[in-house]
Amino acid sequence: MAHRPYPNADRALRQIARHYPDEPVMAMPECLRPLADSITRLRVNTQRAADQGFGVGDYRLSTRRPVVSGGS
Structure with missing residues (x-):
C-alpha cells in the first residue's frame, strides 16, 4: 500500500x-487582585504615554524631552 497523506488536517x-x-482553570486569589489591578493600570498608562510620544513622523535621536533653560 502506497503512502497517502492524511486526508483531513x-x-x-x-x-x-x-x-x-x-x-487547568484557576481563579485568581483575592490577595493577588491588587497586584493584577496595578499591572493593568501600568499597561494602560504606558500605552497612553507611548501613543502621545513626540508626534507622528518626527525623528528624534534621543528619547529625552528638550530642556528649556534661561542660562547662556
Missing part, C-alpha cells in the same frame, strides 16, 4: 489534541 489535529489534557 483538522481531523488529524483533533486526534492529536485528544491525548493532551486541558489546561
Whole structure:
C-alpha cells in the first residue's frame, strides 16, 4: 500500500489534541487582585504615554524631552 497523506488536517489535529489534557482553570486569589489591578493600570498608562510620544513622523535621536533653560 502506497503512502497517502492524511486526508483531513483538522481531523488529524483533533486526534492529536485528544491525548493532551486541558489546561487547568484557576481563579485568581483575592490577595493577588491588587497586584493584577496595578499591572493593568501600568499597561494602560504606558500605552497612553507611548501613543502621545513626540508626534507622528518626527525623528528624534534621543528619547529625552528638550530642556528649556534661561542660562547662556
